[in-house]
Amino acid sequence: MSIEEIEERNKSPSVDRSTVWEAFLFFSVTLGITGVGTYLMADYLWQLDWSASSTFLLILFTVLFGYLAFGFSHAFFGFILRRFHLPYANMPRVDEEASRIEDFEVHPRVAIIIPIYNEPVDRVFAGIRAIFDSVMRTSQADAFDFFILSDSNQPEQWIIEEAAWLNLLRDPAAQDRVFYRRRPENIAKKSGNVADFCRTWGDHYRYMIVLDADSIMKGETLTELYLRMESNPRVALIQTAPVLVNGESLFGRMQQFANRLYGPVFMEGLGFWQQGGGNFWGHNAIVRLRPFMEYCDLPELPGRKPFGGHILSHDFVEAGLLRRAGWEVWMAHNLEGSYEEGPQGIIESAQRDRRWCQGNLQHGMLLFARDLRGKTRVHLANGILGYVASPLWLIFMGIAFWRAYAMGSGSFLAPVESSGGLTVLLMTFVLLYAPKVLCLIDLIFDKERRRGFGGFLNAAGGAFVETFFSALIAPVMMLFHTKFVIWNLIGKTVGWGAQRRGAQGTSWDEAFLAHGLHTLLGIGIGIFTAMTNPVLFWWLSPVLLGLWLGIPISVWTSRLEIGLLAKRNRLFFTPEESTPPIEVVEATTPPNEPDHRRYRGITAAVLDPFLNAVHVSLLRRNRRRLMAGQKVYGASAAQSVPKSGESRVRRLLAEKLLREGPHSLDTAETILVLSDIDNMLWLHRQAWLRPNKDLDLWWQRAIRETSSAV
Amino acid sequence: MELTVEALSFQPSSGNWADCAESLEEWNEAYRRVESYFSALRVENKLLLSSLVFKILGIASERLGKEPGRLPVELAAEETDRLLVSWFRRFLVGSEVEPIDRLSARGRLALLLVDTKVPWQHLFLTDEPVPEEVVNAMRTAYLRADPDFRFVEMRPRPIDLGIVAVANRTFESMGIWKTAVQWLLWIGFGLLLAANFFLTR
Numbered sequence: 001m002s003i004e005e006i007e008e009r010n011k012s013p014s015v016d017r018s019t020v021w022e023a024f025l026f027f028s029v030t031l032g033i034t035g036v037g038t039y040l041m042a043d044y045l046w047q048l049d050w051s052a053s054s055t056f057l058l059i060l061f062t063v064l065f066g067y068l069a070f071g072f073s074h075a076f077f078g079f080i081l082r083r084f085h086l087p088y089a090n091m092p093r094v095d096e097e098a099s100r101i102e103d104f105e106v107h108p109r110v111a112i113i114i115p116i117y118n119e120p121v122d123r124v125f126a127g128i129r130a131i132f133d134s135v136m137r138t139s140q141a142d143a144f145d146f147f148i149l150s151d152s153n154q155p156e157q158w159i160i161e162e163a164a165w166l167n168l169l170r171d172p173a174a175q176d177r178v179f180y181r182r183r184p185e186n187i188a189k190k191s192g193n194v195a196d197f198c199r200t201w202g203d204h205y206r207y208m209i210v211l212d213a214d215s216i217m218k219g220e221t222l223t224e225l226y227l228r229m230e231s232n233p234r235v236a237l238i239q240t241a242p243v244l245v246n247g248e249s250l251f252g253r254m255q256q257f258a259n260r261l262y263g264p265v266f267m268e269g270l271g272f273w274q275q276g277g278g279n280f281w282g283h284n285a286i287v288r289l290r291p292f293m294e295y296c297d298l299p300e301l302p303g304r305k306p307f308g309g310h311i312l313s314h315d316f317v318e319a320g321l322l323r324r325a326g327w328e329v330w331m332a333h334n335l336e337g338s339y340e341e342g343p344q345g346i347i348e349s350a351q352r353d354r355r356w357c358q359g360n361l362q363h364g365m366l367l368f369a370r371d372l373r374g375k376t377r378v379h380l381a382n383g384i385l386g387y388v389a390s391p392l393w394l395i396f397m398g399i400a401f402w403r404a405y406a407m408g409s410g411s412f413l414a415p416v417e418s419s420g421g422l423t424v425l426l427m428t429f430v431l432l433y434a435p436k437v438l439c440l441i442d443l444i445f446d447k448e449r450r451r452g453f454g455g456f457l458n459a460a461g462g463a464f465v466e467t468f469f470s471a472l473i474a475p476v477m478m479l480f481h482t483k484f485v486i487w488n489l490i491g492k493t494v495g496w497g498a499q500r501r502g503a504q505g506t507s508w509d510e511a512f513l514a515h516g517l518h519t520l521l522g523i524g525i526g527i528f529t530a531m532t533n534p535v536l537f538w539w540l541s542p543v544l545l546g547l548w549l550g551i552p553i554s555v556w557t558s559r560l561e562i563g564l565l566a567k568r569n570r571l572f573f574t575p576e577e578s579t580p581p582i583e584v585v586e587a588t589t590p591p592n593e594p595d596h597r598r599y600r601g602i603t604a605a606v607l608d609p610f611l612n613a614v615h616v617s618l619l620r621r622n623r624r625r626l627m628a629g630q631k632v633y634g635a636s637a638a639q640s641v642p643k644s645g646e647s648r649v650r651r652l653l654a655e656k657l658l659r660e661g662p663h664s665l666d667t668a669e670t671i672l673v674l675s676d677i678d679n680m681l682w683l684h685r686q687a688w689l690r691p692n693k694d695l696d697l698w699w700q701r702a703i704r705e706t707s708s709a710v
Numbered sequence: 711m712e713l714t715v716e717a718l719s720f721q722p723s724s725g726n727w728a729d730c731a732e733s734l735e736e737w738n739e740a741y742r743r744v745e746s747y748f749s750a751l752r753v754e755n756k757l758l759l760s761s762l763v764f765k766i767l768g769i770a771s772e773r774l775g776k777e778p779g780r781l782p783v784e785l786a787a788e789e790t791d792r793l794l795v796s797w798f799r800r801f802l803v804g805s806e807v808e809p810i811d812r813l814s815a816r817g818r819l820a821l822l823l824v825d826t827k828v829p830w831q832h833l834f835l836t837d838e839p840v841p842e843e844v845v846n847a848m849r850t851a852y853l854r855a856d857p858d859f860r861f862v863e864m865r866p867r868p869i870d871l872g873i874v875a876v877a878n879r880t881f882e883s884m885g886i887w888k889t890a891v892q893w894l895l896w897i898g899f900g901l902l903l904a905a906n907f908f909l910t911r
Contacts, residue, residue, distance in 0.1 A: 052905070145857070172826050179856040195864060203860040299866035302875065321867070370870040395902075489895060609751050613818035614853060621855045629861045681811035688747055689787040692739060703743065706750045 022088055023375065026073055026273035033069040037427050038062045044420035053399055060396040067385055068431040074269030075435030079442055081268045089271035091238065091330035094227040110144050110226050110286070111205040115193045116161070117151045117186070119213035123588070125164040127216050128178070130586035134219035136173060141219075143226060146174075147201070150182040151193050155670040158182060159601030159615065166614050181622065184675065190282070191298060191314035198293045200629060205289055212283035215242065216587045218337030225286040225332065236292065236327030237319060239278060239285040240338035241267045245576050245584050249505070250566055251557035252344040254466050257572035259342070261459060262439045264449075267333035276328035277375030282315035284338045288327070292318070295325045301365050306358050306488050313359025316383060317366060320376035339576070339584055345506045345558030346473060347514050350480040357387045357484040390481030401540060405533050436463055452575025462572045472553060475546035479518050506558040508551070515550035522547025599662040603702045605674060606657075612684040619677045647678070654679045658686055661698035733782070740767060740786035747790055751821070755831050762835055766790055797835050801848040823851035 041061045045054040081089055135144050152158050165180040244256035296318040301308045311317050319329045343349040360383035367380050443450050453459035526544045529537040604611050653673050656664050673679050692700045744763045753759045770785035795810050798817030824847040833840050
């Protein structure tokens with residue numbers, strides 16, 4: 001089958017019909033549950049005397065209850081499918097006899113790309129090394145190339161990345177297989193980084209596998225993805241469901257436990273309704289490059305930030321555009337060997353959510369875009385609601401409790417005195433907690449997984465503690481998300497910060513700064529309700545407790561020692577801890593002790609004869625790339641190449657670097673010096689040729705210690 | 711081929727270095743500089759390293775006689791650089807016209823890349839004939855930071871935003887939409903509070 005034939009078939013609307021009943025069934029159940037809940041709520045509100053606020057409450061309730069029902073349906077269908085081994089959520093498997101695309105000029109090679117941005121170098125390169133070794137152990141090793149695509153804009157980071165890459169190349173097997181490229185300009189952030197790869201080398205490969213800096217994937221999983229794509233020529237993208245690993249703090253461990261225990265059931269449900277109309281999460285996924293390059297160069301959105309401009313959460317949109325062009329997007333939820341790391345504290349999690357919130361709210365611009373598929377709109381709406389639900393809950397609770405306060409109820413059981421109120425409350429609890437129970441029941445029937453969690457009782461105990469902590473953390477996250485939504489609406493944008501990884505721990509200062517207002521709000525509401533309506537106070541107490549304890553919970557759950565204590569006691573134990581995959585172990589065990597000496601990168605770039613030569617060679621290569629590809633890079637290419645008029649300034653800065661040391665230059669000046677080929681050559685010779693009196697003490701000392709410079 | 715002790719020459723060409731206390735520290739500095747550079751080049755053979763240092767210091771000592779105003783460390787570093795570049799010239803194609811600093815970088819890169827393939831340390835900076843295998847390896851050593859470029863133009867396809875585009879154009883045409891939205895939000899928030907207050911009476 002040729003690629004043109006596939007594209008022609010993709011235009012046929014019959015593509016989705018075979019899988020439409022799964023979505024129909026799924027959303028019928030969701031809507032059915034929502035309908036019953038809404039009816040009961042309306043009935044309850046009616047009994048309390050209908051007012052205009054009742055209408056408002058009912059609308060909010062319908063949206064929020066519907067969202068809960070949507071989540072519950074995932075677990076419900078996932079549980080049924082898993083327990084009865086029903087094949088409806090599975091993507092087409094590897095079929096050696098399947099027709100292949102024949103008219104590609106390239107060998108079906110796979111580029112594994114790892115876009116990085118100021119990430120911890122030791123961890124990133126240990127991960128790449130582990131994945132590379134794992135790939136080399138497979139029978140398809142020849143099909144894979146690795147690209148480290150750096151957007152790092154800190155000089156130290158840049159050079160240390162180059163040194164780490166050089167270290168990788170000491171293995172001859174990695175030479176000509178593991179490539180490194182740094183962009184001088186971070187245009188369009190991560191999506192621009194990936195697009196830059198596609199423009200320059202995309203034509204060499206049939207597929208790319210996108211990894212995050214903290215992604216770990218097994219070689220056999222990568223091979224399986226490759227073979228699945230080869231066997232299913234109408235599939236443009238397969239997303240794996242990464243498992244969280246390396247949780248060190250209590251928060252990190254809780255997250256990875258929840259992900260591991262509840263994930264498989266939820267993913268089965270998700271796979272059921274989305275079928276070939278799946279989503280892209282930006283990493284741990286394989287992408288067919290030709291349609292991706294054809295359809296997924298994203299336009300800028302009209303208007304100003306935060307809704308206009310570059311599309312931040314590009315992955316959802318890319319999946320939507322592939323679907324719009326008729327290609328299938330699948331999730332390989334049953335494929336193991338795909339891992340990532342999560343945030344280790346509440347504040348880190350909130351920082352990440354802030355970025356994601358902006359990206360997801362921006363999707364509001366695309367929600368009604370023409371020709372998008374229905375399932376794409378559901379994915380977009382789900383992402384938006386994931387954040388907007390928080391302010392909606394806040395408003396809902398505010399109105400409900402204000403009404404209760406105004407009514408001056410003196411009975412603790414007032415909200416559940418009527419059967420309608422009690423039923424609504426019970427239904428809400430069922431939707432909230434039944435999925436967790438279903439996941440635990442699922443575990444009972446899966447001997448291997450059960451053992452991985454340290455037995456059923458251990459898993460159940462973990463689930464209980466996790467539920468307790470989640471309930472405590474939920475009000476804090478609700479306030480965070482509400483703040484992020486409001487900030488976005490009033491136009492406050494988020495910078496592109498590197499994600500903090502590892503259990504560094506939240507300091508008390510950070511926690512006071514982040515949660516101080518939450519705590520004050522909780523104390524204020526608590527005092528007010530306790531003095532005016534004690535019944536209301538007790539009903540509010542679960543929410544208030546989370547706010548009062550926000551600061552200590554944030555600090556303690558981020559601490560490494562508490563995480564280790566939990567690990568020793570097998571709390572939140574996961575299968576990856578009971579039988580650690582070799583790739584995960586290797587990725588978290590950097591070969592060398594981390595070196596935190598200041599300016600060690602710049603020092604090595606100047607003094608180390610090999611690193612200096614490699615740096616210059618990379619600069620030359622990058623300059624050639626930018627010059628040769630001006631047509632595809634546009635004006636930015638010319639800007640990135642040093643101009644001759646700047647050479648004098650650069651030489652003066654280089655002289656200053658030698659005479660006054662690396663601390664005498666700021667970041668921009670250092671980047672300027674490091675980006676210049678002639679300057680770097682000159683610096684290397686001058687640093688070694690000059691007598692000590694013409695060098696700053698820094699260089700004198702560095703030359704003495706030079707054998708350990710890198 | 712291993713380096714033999716006999717092959718080492720400990721005799722400086724000129725015997726006047728380090729013969730008085732004030733010049734001792736200057737020669738020590740020169741010694742440290744040359745030794746550091748060869749260490750940075752990962753010359754692991756200590757006998758070879760010592761021999762090279764002595765050889766270079768000897769030449770530097772000779773030059774000091776002719777250039778009395780110079781410091782030993784400067785002369786030793788220059789000699790190291792000169793020796794290295796002339797050694798690279800023996801292998802690298804096009805080296806006659808290439809500026810010294812670029813040739814040096816190319817040579818260092820070649821040394822790094824052949825390191826895992828052919829042994830070179832015993833031949834480093836010697837006048838001995840270099841085996842063809844090493845010469846070829848040096849000449850063909852090339853760092854591939856990435857595969858050959860094959861540029862492809864990607865063009866964004868427009869997305870018709872539907873009703874959102876109409877709304878956005880309307881806001882944009884107002885020119886003050888951001889302020890207006892902020893005001894509307896605050897007014898909405900106020901109205902919400904007020905409505906809530908009255909409606910729950």
